[in-house]
Amino acid sequence: MAIRVQREDFDVGTELARLTEKRTDIGALTSFVGLVRDFGTPGGGGMTLEHYPGMTEKELVAVEREALGRWELSATLIIHRYGRLEPGERIVLCAAASPHRAAAFEACHFLIDWLKTRAPFWKLEDTAQGQKWVEARAEDETAAKRWRTGP
Amino acid sequence: MKVLWFAWLRTRVGTATEEVALPEGVDTVAKLLDWLATRSPGHAQALSQRAVVRVAVNQSYATADQPVHAGDEVAIFPPVTGG
Numbered sequence: 346m347a348i349r350v351q352r353e354d355f356d357v358g359t360e361l362a363r364l365t366e367k368r369t370d371i372g373a374l375t376s377f378v379g380l381v382r383d384f385g386t387p388g389g390g391g392m393t394l395e396h397y398p399g400m401t402e403k404e405l406v407a408v409e410r411e412a413l414g415r416w417e418l419s420a421t422l423i424i425h426r427y428g429r430l431e432p433g434e435r436i437v438l439c440a441a442a443s444p445h446r447a448a449a450f451e452a453c454h455f456l457i458d459w460l461k462t463r464a465p466f467w468k469l470e471d472t473a474q475g476q477k478w479v480e481a482r483a484e485d486e487t488a489a490k491r492w493r494t495g496p
Numbered sequence: 497m498k499v500l501w502f503a504w505l506r507t508r509v510g511t512a513t514e515e516v517a518l519p520e521g522v523d524t525v526a527k528l529l530d531w532l533a534t535r536s537p538g539h540a541q542a543l544s545q546r547a548v549v550r551v552a553v554n555q556s557y558a559t560a561d562q563p564v565h566a567g568d569e570v571a572i573f574p575p576v577t578g579g
Binding site: 379394395396397399400403425436437457460461462463464465466467468469478479480481482485 | 552
Protein backbone atom coordinates (compact mmCIF):
# COMPACT_ATOMS: atom_id res chain seq x y z
CA MET A 346 0.00 0.00 0.00
CA ALA A 347 1.61 3.23 -1.06
CA ILE A 348 0.80 6.76 -2.09
CA ARG A 349 3.08 9.38 -3.59
CA VAL A 350 2.53 13.04 -4.36
CA GLN A 351 5.26 14.39 -6.60
CA ARG A 352 6.18 16.97 -9.20
CA GLU A 353 8.17 14.49 -11.33
CA ASP A 354 6.84 12.08 -13.93
CA PHE A 355 6.70 8.35 -13.19
CA ASP A 356 7.32 5.25 -15.30
CA VAL A 357 4.19 3.11 -15.39
CA GLY A 358 6.02 -0.12 -16.25
CA THR A 359 8.55 0.31 -13.48
CA GLU A 360 5.88 1.16 -10.92
CA LEU A 361 3.68 -1.81 -11.81
CA ALA A 362 6.63 -4.22 -11.91
CA ARG A 363 7.70 -3.04 -8.47
CA LEU A 364 4.21 -3.62 -7.11
CA THR A 365 4.27 -7.34 -7.90
CA GLU A 366 8.00 -7.97 -7.45
CA LYS A 367 8.78 -11.13 -5.45
CA ARG A 368 5.06 -11.73 -4.94
CA THR A 369 3.40 -15.00 -5.85
CA ASP A 370 0.00 -14.36 -4.29
CA ILE A 371 -1.14 -11.82 -6.90
CA GLY A 372 -3.29 -13.09 -9.72
CA ALA A 373 -4.46 -9.78 -11.14
CA LEU A 374 -3.06 -6.29 -11.48
CA THR A 375 -5.06 -3.39 -12.90
CA SER A 376 -4.04 0.21 -13.40
CA PHE A 377 -5.48 3.55 -14.44
CA VAL A 378 -3.39 6.38 -15.86
CA GLY A 379 -4.85 9.87 -16.16
CA LEU A 380 -3.31 12.18 -18.79
CA VAL A 381 -3.50 15.87 -19.66
CA ARG A 382 -5.76 16.25 -22.69
CA ASP A 383 -5.22 18.81 -25.42
CA PHE A 384 -8.42 20.79 -25.94
CA GLY A 385 -6.99 22.56 -28.96
CA THR A 386 -5.87 25.65 -27.09
CA PRO A 387 -3.64 27.93 -29.19
CA GLY A 388 -0.13 27.72 -27.75
CA GLY A 389 -0.59 24.13 -26.65
CA GLY A 390 -2.75 24.27 -23.54
CA GLY A 391 -1.49 22.55 -20.45
CA MET A 392 -2.29 23.12 -16.81
CA THR A 393 -0.94 23.77 -13.35
CA LEU A 394 -2.04 21.49 -10.54
CA GLU A 395 -2.24 22.99 -7.07
CA HIS A 396 -2.69 20.86 -3.96
CA TYR A 397 -2.83 21.03 -0.19
CA PRO A 398 0.37 19.38 1.10
CA GLY A 399 -0.38 17.30 4.15
CA MET A 400 -4.09 16.88 3.57
CA THR A 401 -3.49 15.46 0.10
CA GLU A 402 -1.41 12.62 1.51
CA LYS A 403 -3.94 12.02 4.30
CA GLU A 404 -6.83 11.80 1.86
CA LEU A 405 -4.98 9.49 -0.53
CA VAL A 406 -4.12 7.15 2.36
CA ALA A 407 -7.80 7.23 3.39
CA VAL A 408 -8.85 6.36 -0.18
CA GLU A 409 -6.49 3.36 -0.18
CA ARG A 410 -7.69 2.26 3.26
CA GLU A 411 -11.30 2.41 2.11
CA ALA A 412 -10.45 0.19 -0.88
CA LEU A 413 -8.65 -2.28 1.37
CA GLY A 414 -11.73 -2.53 3.55
CA ARG A 415 -13.97 -3.28 0.57
CA TRP A 416 -11.96 -5.69 -1.58
CA GLU A 417 -9.43 -8.49 -1.12
CA LEU A 418 -6.31 -6.64 -2.23
CA SER A 419 -2.65 -7.67 -2.21
CA ALA A 420 -1.25 -4.23 -3.05
CA THR A 421 -2.36 -0.75 -4.09
CA LEU A 422 -0.55 2.30 -5.40
CA ILE A 423 -1.57 5.88 -6.03
CA ILE A 424 0.84 8.40 -7.55
CA HIS A 425 -0.46 11.91 -8.19
CA ARG A 426 1.57 14.73 -9.69
CA TYR A 427 1.31 18.47 -9.08
CA GLY A 428 2.82 21.58 -10.66
CA ARG A 429 3.07 22.40 -14.36
CA LEU A 430 1.80 19.70 -16.75
CA GLU A 431 1.67 19.81 -20.56
CA PRO A 432 -0.79 17.97 -22.85
CA GLY A 433 0.08 14.29 -23.07
CA GLU A 434 1.77 14.22 -19.69
CA ARG A 435 0.74 11.74 -17.02
CA ILE A 436 -1.17 13.18 -14.05
CA VAL A 437 -2.12 10.20 -11.95
CA LEU A 438 -1.58 6.47 -11.59
CA CYS A 439 -3.87 4.17 -9.61
CA ALA A 440 -3.10 0.46 -9.38
CA ALA A 441 -4.73 -2.42 -7.55
CA ALA A 442 -3.42 -5.97 -7.19
CA SER A 443 -5.48 -8.87 -5.95
CA PRO A 444 -5.63 -12.66 -6.13
CA HIS A 445 -8.69 -12.15 -8.38
CA ARG A 446 -9.40 -9.91 -11.35
CA ALA A 447 -12.85 -8.71 -10.31
CA ALA A 448 -11.48 -7.21 -7.08
CA ALA A 449 -8.53 -5.66 -8.93
CA PHE A 450 -10.75 -4.06 -11.60
CA GLU A 451 -13.32 -2.74 -9.16
CA ALA A 452 -10.79 -1.46 -6.63
CA CYS A 453 -8.81 0.41 -9.30
CA HIS A 454 -11.98 2.06 -10.61
CA PHE A 455 -12.92 2.96 -7.04
CA LEU A 456 -9.48 4.48 -6.30
CA ILE A 457 -9.69 6.98 -9.14
CA ASP A 458 -13.40 7.81 -8.65
CA TRP A 459 -12.99 8.30 -4.92
CA LEU A 460 -9.80 10.38 -5.12
CA LYS A 461 -11.31 12.66 -7.78
CA THR A 462 -13.93 13.92 -5.33
CA ARG A 463 -11.79 13.88 -2.17
CA ALA A 464 -8.09 14.52 -2.72
CA PRO A 465 -7.45 18.31 -2.48
CA PHE A 466 -6.09 19.06 -5.96
CA TRP A 467 -7.17 21.91 -8.21
CA LYS A 468 -6.48 22.28 -11.93
CA LEU A 469 -5.66 25.66 -13.41
CA GLU A 470 -6.00 25.24 -17.17
CA ASP A 471 -4.50 27.34 -19.92
CA THR A 472 -7.28 28.41 -22.27
CA ALA A 473 -7.52 30.78 -25.23
CA GLN A 474 -8.97 33.31 -22.74
CA GLY A 475 -6.11 32.89 -20.28
CA GLN A 476 -5.75 30.68 -17.22
CA LYS A 477 -8.97 29.28 -15.81
CA TRP A 478 -9.71 27.18 -12.70
CA VAL A 479 -11.41 23.97 -13.71
CA GLU A 480 -14.86 23.56 -12.18
CA ALA A 481 -15.82 20.33 -10.45
CA ARG A 482 -17.96 18.15 -12.72
CA ALA A 483 -21.26 16.69 -11.59
CA GLU A 484 -20.31 13.45 -13.40
CA ASP A 485 -17.36 12.97 -11.03
CA GLU A 486 -19.69 13.23 -8.05
CA THR A 487 -22.09 10.78 -9.69
CA ALA A 488 -19.23 8.37 -10.41
CA ALA A 489 -18.11 8.51 -6.79
CA LYS A 490 -21.67 8.07 -5.50
CA ARG A 491 -21.85 4.71 -7.26
CA TRP A 492 -19.38 3.41 -4.67
CA ARG A 493 -21.27 4.74 -1.68
CA THR A 494 -22.59 1.97 0.50
CA GLY A 495 -25.52 1.84 2.86
CA PRO A 496 -28.86 3.69 2.66
CA MET B 497 -5.65 30.20 14.00
CA LYS B 498 -4.01 29.53 10.67
CA VAL B 499 -6.32 29.97 7.66
CA LEU B 500 -5.26 28.57 4.27
CA TRP B 501 -6.91 29.52 0.97
CA PHE B 502 -6.65 27.48 -2.22
CA ALA B 503 -7.37 27.78 -5.96
CA TRP B 504 -9.74 30.61 -6.99
CA LEU B 505 -10.64 31.34 -3.39
CA ARG B 506 -6.95 32.16 -2.82
CA THR B 507 -6.82 34.50 -5.81
CA ARG B 508 -9.95 36.35 -4.62
CA VAL B 509 -8.75 36.70 -1.04
CA GLY B 510 -5.30 37.68 -2.29
CA THR B 511 -3.30 35.54 0.10
CA ALA B 512 -2.56 31.84 0.56
CA THR B 513 -2.16 31.91 4.33
CA GLU B 514 -3.25 34.21 7.13
CA GLU B 515 -2.93 34.08 10.89
CA VAL B 516 -6.14 35.26 12.58
CA ALA B 517 -7.19 35.81 16.19
CA LEU B 518 -10.69 34.42 16.66
CA PRO B 519 -13.17 36.86 18.17
CA GLU B 520 -15.39 35.75 21.05
CA GLY B 521 -18.29 33.60 19.87
CA VAL B 522 -16.72 32.44 16.60
CA ASP B 523 -16.70 28.77 17.50
CA THR B 524 -17.98 26.83 14.47
CA VAL B 525 -17.02 26.51 10.81
CA ALA B 526 -20.16 28.41 9.73
CA LYS B 527 -19.50 31.28 12.14
CA LEU B 528 -15.85 31.38 11.08
CA LEU B 529 -16.84 31.77 7.41
CA ASP B 530 -19.32 34.54 8.34
CA TRP B 531 -16.61 36.37 10.26
CA LEU B 532 -13.88 35.86 7.63
CA ALA B 533 -16.25 37.34 5.01
CA THR B 534 -16.16 40.65 6.91
CA ARG B 535 -12.36 40.97 6.72
CA SER B 536 -12.12 42.45 3.22
CA PRO B 537 -14.12 42.82 -0.02
CA GLY B 538 -11.96 39.99 -1.42
CA HIS B 539 -12.91 37.72 1.48
CA ALA B 540 -16.57 38.64 1.04
CA GLN B 541 -16.43 37.85 -2.66
CA ALA B 542 -14.60 34.56 -2.11
CA LEU B 543 -17.17 33.43 0.43
CA SER B 544 -20.27 34.73 -1.34
CA GLN B 545 -21.22 31.34 -2.78
CA ARG B 546 -21.13 29.00 0.19
CA ALA B 547 -22.37 26.03 -1.85
CA VAL B 548 -19.01 25.88 -3.63
CA VAL B 549 -16.89 26.39 -0.52
CA ARG B 550 -15.32 23.36 1.16
CA VAL B 551 -13.64 23.52 4.56
CA ALA B 552 -11.05 21.29 6.23
CA VAL B 553 -10.16 21.60 9.90
CA ASN B 554 -6.73 20.22 10.74
CA GLN B 555 -6.57 18.61 7.30
CA SER B 556 -9.88 16.72 7.54
CA TYR B 557 -13.13 17.69 5.80
CA ALA B 558 -15.40 19.61 8.15
CA THR B 559 -19.13 20.32 8.30
CA ALA B 560 -20.68 23.76 8.91
CA ASP B 561 -21.57 23.02 12.53
CA GLN B 562 -18.15 21.58 13.41
CA PRO B 563 -16.41 23.41 16.29
CA VAL B 564 -13.24 25.40 15.61
CA HIS B 565 -10.54 26.41 18.10
CA ALA B 566 -7.73 28.96 18.29
CA GLY B 567 -4.92 26.49 17.45
CA ASP B 568 -6.64 24.92 14.44
CA GLU B 569 -5.43 24.92 10.85
CA VAL B 570 -8.46 25.73 8.72
CA ALA B 571 -8.32 25.37 4.94
CA ILE B 572 -10.94 26.87 2.66
CA PHE B 573 -11.20 25.77 -0.96
CA PRO B 574 -13.52 25.07 -3.90
CA PRO B 575 -14.63 21.52 -4.85
CA VAL B 576 -11.57 19.50 -5.79
CA THR B 577 -10.65 18.79 -9.43
CA GLY B 578 -7.70 16.38 -9.33
CA GLY B 579 -7.29 12.97 -10.92
